[in-house]
Amino acid sequence: MRPIATGDDVIVNPCESAPLQVVENVELDAKFWLKGHPYSLQNMMNFNPLAEQFIGGTVYQAYLNALSYHRWHSPVSGTIKKVSIVNGSYDYTPNTSLPLLTAIATRAIIFIESDNPYIGLMCFIAVGIAEVSSCEITVAQGQHVDKGDQLGMFHCGGSTHCLIFRPQVNLSFDFHRTEPGLDATNIPVCSCIAVVN
Template identity: 60%
Template sequence: MASRFLNCCCIFPTRPTGDHDTPARTDKNEVAIDNRSMPYCVGRWLPSDQAILDRWLQKQIKEVDGKAQPEPLNPVVQSFKDAIESSAELTMFFNEMFTETPTTKRSQTSQSEVRNYHHMLQLMNNILLQAPEYNPDGPSVVVSMYAILYKQAGTTGGYAAFLNTTVNFHLKKILNTWAKFLMSPSSCYVLTTDGWLSNQCIEKMGGNFEEQFVCDPSKPHYGFTSWDDFFTRQARPNARPIAHPDDDKVIVNACESAPLRVERNASKHGKFWIKGQPYNLKFMLANEPLADRFVGGTVYQGFLDIYYYHRWHSPVNGKIVKAYVQDGTYYSEPLIKDHFDQGYLAEVQTRAIIAIEADNPYIGLMCFVAIGMVEVSSCDITVTEGQWVKKGQQLGMFHFGGSTHCLIFRPGVELKFDFHGGKPGPTATKVLVNSKLATVPE
């Protein structure tokens, strides 16, 4: 019998679907999206196969439940627990989400289900000293915290809880604590030749690893000092050549990413919570007044695979006008079946917003938006306002993995996109960073 896949339109599985493919759909003013069931979520951050997720969760639950006494909670997790229990609203949300959580025939026992929010906190506490492990036998579970929460996030109680400001404040503290571990040498235990540095995994990263990236195979862990050091690995100078560096008509790919979506005539107030969500420029750009300058313009979105290079580069020559990180949610999902999550997340997730005044006056002001997802929400900007950048120069990076990004152009800017033989959608193939993405007229 075929495995039942979860409907993963981005990195998140949501509510279960049937075993049949969903036909491709075309939204008005945008490129067709081929939204079919796949054996992993877009970007391969989390398996879509429920059985793989169940086995991973069973292992975590066994570790937590097998202890004679529950481990004391890390202070940041304890603080989160205190916040839940000191608020009638949050107590209701966190109890309701477990009441509403659907079960499947394969995962309806306590051995493979998170039972309540107390159990959830113990599991989160356990993850704080773990790095994501590579699974040679199938899709890896990389967003470990989300793998504990994904069923609850898809409920009405979870939707309310994970939009709550207090909840996101405490989640940020928990994720920052985990980040310290992922930046420490203790996280290197997964960087082995039968793990993330195995031949099998290196092939998924494009092969010729030492020729592509700054590393030293003669050293332990190829010279990487932590899980995060591996995931923010630097490309060697000639590994990602800049397309037409002296031609200001050519716009290059800002991230190593696969094309996902193009929307023309973008709206300032699009209803991003509905099915077939248009982009909402006001929220994408965090209520910045400059959003008005892009109304009616074009939004391009691409997504990053777990195995891709995770640093951002400038798509044009120009001056940095704005550069800041907007805090957002971490585990919020809209309550829409068959929804296209990446558009929603572009408005509510933690994101880096970088506005660039291109040297080419025809392009003029444009925006790059790096969008973090779930625990992959640490957006690190490495340029400053007022700085002039060359096409292909580093702008920043995602920590602990990757996510998705958007380029936003003013109305009237004619763009001829080059998807290198592919077409946008969740099954698209990657376009290397610094490769030609689009051209504008003379």
């Protein structure tokens, strides 16, 4: 029912979710500290060789609350290059540790080769938190998807997701008049969250 933002240069919100943060220049392998949780591409992507293409790139992370619509939709039109489910820890983690969960919790990893060459290969990661550790992927490798098509879903509870872009992708984000962080409000699914410059 949500309208899908149009334009080849427009990336849409894959979930009905609130923006947490945007981090640039992410590392392939980062150490986890007691305070502050950097993104570690190898851990997030379960040591997939494709992770090396994203060194120095950008991670956009957002979170869903328990009452949010829990299906995932493709942020771009393109071809599904690889899908996998990673079994992770079943744990209660405070909201301040949401970035850490991208490396340790159960997650669905979907690599998409965008039809727009200025985006190219990107990655969507859906992260189940605690009782949402069931992630269901509904697309297959080699399948072409249009922007807004369903990719999969969570089953109940709250959760988080990431979009990961290669370093050569220059993005301008649109947070829809909310400030990224734990007090952010939901941005509608399939609305514009970023434009490729």
